[in-house]
Amino acid sequence: MMKALNRRNFILGSAAAATAPFMSAPVYAAAKGARIVIIGGGFGGVSLARYLRRHDPSLAITLIERDTQYTTCPLSNGVLGGLYPISQISFTYAKVKAAGIDVINEEAVSIDPSAKTVALAGGRSVKFDYLVVSPGIDFIWDSIKGYNEQAAEVMPHAWKAGAQTSLLRRQLEAMPDGGLVIIGVPAMPYRCPPGPYERASLMAYYLKANKPKSKIIILDASDAFIKQDLFMEAWQRLYPGMIEWVPGSKSGKVLAVNPSTLTVSTGFDDYKAAVANIIPAQRAGAIAVRAGLDQGTGYCAIDPVSFESRVHKGIYVLGDATIAGEMPKSGFSANGQAKACARAILGAIAGTAATPAKLLNICYSTVDPNYAFSIVDGFAVTGDSLHLTFEDNRTTPIGASDDEHSREAQSAKSWYANITAEMFG
Amino acid sequence: MRSLLMQVGVIVLMMVLMMAPGISNAAQISNGEALGDACTSCHGIDGHSKGYIPAIAGVNKATLLQELKAFRAQSAQATIMNRIARAYTEPELEALAGYFSSRPR
Numbered sequence: 001m002m003k004a005l006n007r008r009n010f011i012l013g014s015a016a017a018a019t020a021p022f023m024s025a026p027v028y029a030a031a032k033g034a035r036i037v038i039i040g041g042g043f044g045g046v047s048l049a050r051y052l053r054r055h056d057p058s059l060a061i062t063l064i065e066r067d068t069q070y071t072t073c074p075l076s077n078g079v080l081g082g083l084y085p086i087s088q089i090s091f092t093y094a095k096v097k098a099a100g101i102d103v104i105n106e107e108a109v110s111i112d113p114s115a116k117t118v119a120l121a122g123g124r125s126v127k128f129d130y131l132v133v134s135p136g137i138d139f140i141w142d143s144i145k146g147y148n149e150q151a152a153e154v155m156p157h158a159w160k161a162g163a164q165t166s167l168l169r170r171q172l173e174a175m176p177d178g179g180l181v182i183i184g185v186p187a188m189p190y191r192c193p194p195g196p197y198e199r200a201s202l203m204a205y206y207l208k209a210n211k212p213k214s215k216i217i218i219l220d221a222s223d224a225f226i227k228q229d230l231f232m233e234a235w236q237r238l239y240p241g242m243i244e245w246v247p248g249s250k251s252g253k254v255l256a257v258n259p260s261t262l263t264v265s266t267g268f269d270d271y272k273a274a275v276a277n278i279i280p281a282q283r284a285g286a287i288a289v290r291a292g293l294d295q296g297t298g299y300c301a302i303d304p305v306s307f308e309s310r311v312h313k314g315i316y317v318l319g320d321a322t323i324a325g326e327m328p329k330s331g332f333s334a335n336g337q338a339k340a341c342a343r344a345i346l347g348a349i350a351g352t353a354a355t356p357a358k359l360l361n362i363c364y365s366t367v368d369p370n371y372a373f374s375i376v377d378g379f380a381v382t383g384d385s386l387h388l389t390f391e392d393n394r395t396t397p398i399g400a401s402d403d404e405h406s407r408e409a410q411s412a413k414s415w416y417a418n419i420t421a422e423m424f425g
Numbered sequence: 426m427r428s429l430l431m432q433v434g435v436i437v438l439m440m441v442l443m444m445a446p447g448i449s450n451a452a453q454i455s456n457g458e459a460l461g462d463a464c465t466s467c468h469g470i471d472g473h474s475k476g477y478i479p480a481i482a483g484v485n486k487a488t489l490l491q492e493l494k495a496f497r498a499q500s501a502q503a504t505i506m507n508r509i510a511r512a513y514t515e516p517e518l519e520a521l522a523g524y525f526s527s528r529p530r
Contacts, residue, residue, distance in 0.1 A: 310529045357463075358512060358513070362509070414477040418475055
């Protein structure tokens with residue numbers, strides 16, 4: 001026994017001795033390279049990981065993501081409309097790993113800002129020099145009476161793409177012609193402000209061809225929405241009489257649901273739905289809230305130059321979880337914020353100050369395969385927040401030609417191919 | 426002579442800084458590249474676009490700059506670039522044109 005142990009020690013010792021000269025270079029690099037840990041493998045987290053890796057091969061980059069596959073919210077409304085299968089908008093982390101990023105498919109359960117560690121569900125903890133939290137959103141389940149995680153299996157939100165998207169698509173396929181589809185929209189702020197209206201459009205695209213007697217009612221907590229005139233124009237042209245929008249001031253806000261009868265209730269009316277797509281109110285992903293990064297407000301205050309948390313130094317927050325001035329909660333925003341944050345972290349490592357980024361948000365809404373329109377926004381840091389650089393002519397003009405809408409539809413597909421290649425390619 | 430000495434001094438200083446511990450070996454990010462980070466979300470990494478959106482990697486600087494200025498002046502037709510170009514000053518457009526023209530095709 002003793003002898004065996006000695007022999008084992010001897011082997012380990014000699015192996016270490018033999019590799020020592022070859023180890024010295026990587027050990028030096030590792031000591032030099034800061035440890036960057038990222039929570040969340042979506043548009044913010046993956047964009048940041050890939051950007052850092054492209055600019056600094058010496059960094060030790062770890063991406064913590066619960067799921068092994070990522071389905072993008074952008075283009076997920078096309079799955080609901082039957083334009084393409086969900087596989088077309090789903091990615092694995094294989095190329096992210098191949099780029100030299102350590103991907104841990106486990107849930108991050110807590111952050112210790114003073115010890116600089118992240119605890120994982122499996123019991124391990126990961127040490128960081130810089131932490132980037134990009135957890136997206138979580139739902140506020142008690143915001144609508146009767147709507148919780150179980151109810152979402154009957155009345156899907158489909159506001160995190162994946163299984164929920166597939167469930168809602170199956171329900172549309174199974175519903176009878178002449179059925180009523182309800183889309184319940186929460187009060188701002190929520191992820192992807194034009195999303196519910198694009199969704200109504202692409203659902204109408206499917207229903208018009210397959211179940212033309214059906215109707216879609218959008219029950220909205222708000223009295224106006226982004227690109228409203230362009231959506232209304234498109235609905236009139238493409239889907240006349242199919243989509244009805246009920247604003248908050250006309251009792252549009254969903255107050256309660258009954259999953260067993262598929263009833264959706266507002267202040268005045270009860271709607272009996274064939275398909276009920278209920279989008280609840282949202283807040284920053286649970287890990288950010290648990291770490292106190294939202295200071296109890298639901299979303300996280302950040303420095304608009306570096307995206308460093310206002311609560312904890314060395315911890316950065318990206319994307320939907322942030323309060324980013326006039327920037328909307330979108331994949332495009334998160335991708336741009338990730339690059340600005342990455343530059344700030346590279347600067348912090350090198351001891352140089354971060355310079356303010358010029359950020360954009362370009363958002364296409366596709367209302368049929370050959371008809372899209374867009375909003376284009378520039379953002380710059382003024383004061384202590386991000387503000388629009390121009391306020392006029394932000395959208396495609398009303399009355400644009402079929403050719404213009406077709407070119408925007410092609411641009412939307414090209415944008416998606418390019419931004420996802422930057423992340424997952 | 427003094428300027429030569431100064432140049433040598435600057436070079437020595439740069440070498441010392443480069444060798445100093447704790448300084449990242451990250452490539453310096455130029456102003457053009459930092460500004461261009463917003464462009465690659467649509468035009469692809471280094472401007473290598475897939476699909477309908479034009480590839481801009483390695484396009485002649487003068488050509489790129491002329492187009493960008495025309496978008497900014499609303500004197501050229503575009504799907505969305507005439508709206509976007511308003512977010513940038515002329516020197517910024519020049520830095521962008523310089524950066525993407527320097528990318529290999």
